[in-house]
Amino acid sequence: MQLGRAEIGELIFKKIFENKSELKTFYKENKLTIGYFFLDDLLPNELATYIHDSFPKTEDALQKKNIREFKYVAYQMNRYEAILEEIIYAFQEDKIVSLISDICELSGVYSDKYLYAGGLSLMKKNNYLNPHLDNSHDKNRGKWRVLNLLYYVTPNWKLENGGNLELWQKGLKNEAITVESKFNRLVVMATHQNSWHSVSKVNIESIRCCVSNYYFSDTPYLADDKFHVTTFRGRPDEKFKDIILNLDSRLRSFLRKIFKKGIRENPHQYKKK
Template sequence: MINFEFLESNQEALRTKYLTAQPFPHLIIDGFCDEEKLNRAYASIPELENKSRDYAFANNKFEKSNYKVLSPELEELYNDLSSERFNKILSFITAKKVFVDPKNHGGGLHQGKKNSFLDMHLDFNYHPINKNWYRELNLLLYLNKNWKPEYKGGLKIRDLRTDEEAELNVPFNRLIIQQCAPYTLHGYDMTNFPEGNYRTSIATYAYQIHNRHLETPRTTDWFPKEDASFFKKQLAKNYNFLVQTKNKLFGSGTAKNQ
């Protein structure tokens, strides 16, 4: 499913683009998958009904973690993403020894319906089960047919160190690799897709093994817009603590996401 030959023959250029990108390391790869197979994969995706666990800082966002059951093409994509061949390519591009979580905890198929949005946030840093796995990368494959900028929903990224921001387009068959760090925010503004069309993506995460924690483990740090309500800002300020408390009492929803 993945166009491995293209990636392997362009590794040097991809590495340079990733490491020098602003506001922080990220990479756009168009034509990431075989177009014909990805079209069949897209055709197999139903309207999702399972509300995302990001509901506190997102709107009208739905997900399916075990998307590989939907079609042979999606199963092939899932297996390609967690393959040693792909891990080797990722490690070269990022100049770090990284690997994709083979169980894809917290990832999956995401579908943003009418007026969907995702506030700017930092994702969890250490894996909920494998506590020494540090999250190095978000891998976001977009499945937005005939996408236009006026549909909105472009991936917004911001560096907390400098407040420099960029917005990346999200057309069909585009993979965006985004560095995960304590300063790498991402999200998207409210969408304006035509009726019956959804902002669709597949999220996968890559890790590096840390022999010791170099950061305090967190769940999600949430950064509402300046014009957000007082209640929303207070909830965001205490969100990480509230989720950690919930996880201690009831277990991690991300850890159960298989």
Template sequence: MDIKYINPEYTSEDGRAKLKEQYENGTPCKHLVLDNFLSQDLAEKLHANFPSLDSLNVKRKSLNEDKSEDYHFERWDSSFSELREVVGSEDFYKWLRELTGIEGLITTRDSLGSGVHQGGNNSYVDVHVDVNMNPEAGLWRRVNLLIYLNKNWQEEWGGHLELWDKEMKTMHHKIAPKLNRAIIFYTDDNSPHGVTKVNCPDGESRKSFYTYFYTEIGEGFKYRDSKFLSRPDDKLSKKVMTSTKENIKIKAKQFLKALGVRSLDFQDKNKKK
């Protein structure tokens, strides 16, 4: 199986068999960490042409996160659209379905399909579980793909992706956002994840490309909103504030849903700021 721009080491018959086994045995959630995921030329081009932090339209800043994101591919270098086409192709779907064992995986063309995340110095995303539905498309969110685009990233700059267990007692993996490293993971209650605070020099930022994959809603689906979770070493005051804020948010969304108002998450992600 050949997929344009994807490392043939991962798409060969032997490679697929190894990845499938690694994914199934991943802890605390099913996941893969794939270095040199894209062709080096494409990775370098994406890095060199990554949109500036100030140009990204969606700014998320709260008690539990500080980052920017966007999904307006028409404003960026063509390499981003090329990558979106690859991860949204039938060949890629077939590859991902085989690795994960999830039939019918697809992505979408909206803000909850593909885009970019970026965070400057002091940016972070606290540990959370993802919302499990694309409300506009009416699809079940199942798998996340993150591709990091940070050249010469230093360990002391932070910005690691952390994977925690469901009970928030043990952090199992701490993954540096190095250039051309991809993370694929199953997103459910067993996949709390977050980004440690970035401490990078001026002119640097933590950059990534995201794609979320979905299936039709079927047996076993139960709506789950996104929710921030406290780390064991968080201050008591922050734990209380986080818990209170998240409970209020979820109850407010439930109330609005009962009134027929669409998801606040979707509204926020599509609002230019």
């Protein structure tokens, strides 16, 4: 199946455009907390399955395991099947960026060719992602991160499998809403200083696969947004862990005030030859 990003982009654009009105209404209803929408059956099932089957094995991805998260990521796309690079950059086609920006009532939005913190995500049994705020900026700290696009491609994934997106719309002291990581589902969510989100622990011996993109802007999503590093916290029942993660975030924030672009370059970006 040799489809390029432009052809895949046309399929994505058509599906989103057909549902634009409903998606815009849904997003607006959630905009005051964490704006988001999701769309099922984004691509033909055969294509979505092919994308899934082309994902690398976890041993061919980078493991990220610490107190904050446990997952696998892949972003040096020329090392993997060509369709994976094509699906990622299909979401960066100008007409799709413009359409999604319109749904979310944003202007001056850019895609990210470097895939800074984007690319592919794989999560197997016991993998998780603690509640967090995404880094507020791009790799050069010149643009604001405003939207997170997550496209799930694991066939037959069920809610009880875990590995689902959680949105803490009322803060970390209240219950999160769960957005199932359903096969062939696109989720778009706002990223700002209140958009706490997480991924529940995977409960089964299977791999949850996700294609990830971020969109950026010259201006922040919220007028009072301030620069912040990726900030993790504990879940409501993780009191001690929350203290540790809070201290960890404060220390990393302090270091970024001194070293504006970090102590070292973040390796999570696609470096083309």
